Amino acid sequence: MLEVFTDEIIDLYHELRKEKESFQGMGINFEEKAFYDILKAIAHKYDFDYPEDKLIHLAKEVKKVVDDKAKYTEWNQRDDIKAELKVDLIILLADNDYPPITKDEVFKEIFDQAEHFKKYSNL
Secondary structure, eight states: OHHHHHHHHHHHHHHHHHHHHHTGGGTOOHHHHHHHHHHHHHHHHTTOOOOHHHHHHHHHHHHHHHHHHHTSTTGGGOHHHHHHHHHHHHHHHHHTTOOSSOHHHHHHHHHHHHHHHHHHHTO
16 A cells, blocks of 8 residues: 555656756746646637647737736725726737637636635745
């Protein structure tokens, strides 16, 4: 039993290391990779193709928009900042022809990810 546990820990370590290094080869950082993963998952979920290079570019741009709004104290509690973020994201997504579905769900997933990262990056 201990051997199985040890093997699983080693496998998990290798998977985490591979994931950590995955974004470096893409030319993006850890937070951009999180937004990339969301955008890619949505494309997969709704079965539409979106070029890889555009996904990477869009992930970088989403992070810029989120960082711009997250600089305000308690940004995720303020309705005015959340509304600005939503509008900025909708414009960014529309300018990049992403996605061919309702943008509210995309905004919600991106916003949830932004809240998560900003909340735990200050620990």
